[in-house]
Amino acid sequence: MTDFHELADRYIQMWNETSDNDRRGIVDDLWARDARYVDPLADVTGRDAIASLVGAVQSQFPDAVFSLRGPIDAHHDQVRFAWGLGAPDQEPAVIGFDVAIVDLSGQLSAVWGFLDKAPAPE
Amino acid sequence: MTDFHELADRYIQMWNETSDNDRRGIVDDLWARDARYVDPLADVTGRDAIASLVGAVQSQFPDAVFSLRGPIDAHHDQVRFAWGLGAPDQEPAVIGFDVAIVDLSGQLSAVWGFLDKAPAPE
Numbered sequence: 001m002t003d004f005h006e007l008a009d010r011y012i013q014m015w016n017e018t019s020d021n022d023r024r025g026i027v028d029d030l031w032a033r034d035a036r037y038v039d040p041l042a043d044v045t046g047r048d049a050i051a052s053l054v055g056a057v058q059s060q061f062p063d064a065v066f067s068l069r070g071p072i073d074a075h076h077d078q079v080r081f082a083w084g085l086g087a088p089d090q091e092p093a094v095i096g097f098d099v100a101i102v103d104l105s106g107q108l109s110a111v112w113g114f115l116d117k118a119p120a121p122e
Numbered sequence: 123m124t125d126f127h128e129l130a131d132r133y134i135q136m137w138n139e140t141s142d143n144d145r146r147g148i149v150d151d152l153w154a155r156d157a158r159y160v161d162p163l164a165d166v167t168g169r170d171a172i173a174s175l176v177g178a179v180q181s182q183f184p185d186a187v188f189s190l191r192g193p194i195d196a197h198h199d200q201v202r203f204a205w206g207l208g209a210p211d212q213e214p215a216v217i218g219f220d221v222a223i224v225d226l227s228g229q230l231s232a233v234w235g236f237l238d239k240a241p242a243p244e
Contacts, residue, residue: 038197038198038199038200039197040197040198043198073236075160075161075162075236076160076162076165077160078160078234078236080219080221080236097202099202099221099234101234112200112221112223112234114195114197114200114202
């Protein structure tokens with residue numbers, strides 16, 4: 001049985017890990033090799049592409065942190081949860097929602113992401 | 123490009139179609155052969171199993187109808203939407219939320235379902 005609380009925490013940790021090496025370590029641990037990640041702004045497959053995408057998003061929001069919002073909801077091989085991205089202790093600039101699917105080994109095979117609040121254009 | 127509004131409408135139509143033959147026709151049209159449907163109470167793969175599941179759910183709620191709730195939200199190959207199941211013109215007894223994924227031909231490859239409101243035990 002996958003511990004989906006742990007999985008969600010580790011997933012958020014990945015988004016916050018700014019060391020390329022450490023982030024890649026989390027990605028290798030967390031995601032299946034051929035995993036796919038899709039959100040409104042990205043559609044990537046494989047650990048290299050996922051690790052690169054996370055680094056690119058961090059560059060866009062250098063002082064922001066990701067955090068879980070509200071409870072997770074899991075059953076079978078799937079979990080849904082909301083997350084925020086913003087300055088610590090402030091209302092998030094970005095709010096998203098992900099459904100994550102794990103494979104038989106408990107690694108992420110896919111994350112289907114949506115956005116509930118997007119940053120205002122500058 | 124998949125018309126996700128049409129897809130969601132057809133999906134709800136499938137849940138409401140009580141003729142086995144007509145429902146199977148919608149299933150064949152809508153779903154890929156090896157598609158998977160998972161919600162908290164079911165985990166089925168393939169058109170036969172999906173069509174049977176829908177029939178079984180209809181038997182549990184014989185006078186209820188499915189309807190979309192609120193807007194759909196789609197990008198790339200994925201869409202999310204909420205739905206209700208209940209007596210016509212009444213607050214739904216069951217409220218659910220699905221993320222549906224389509225393949226390159228526009229057929230459903232997977233639906234990842236969650237429940238936001240479950241029927242009270244009798």
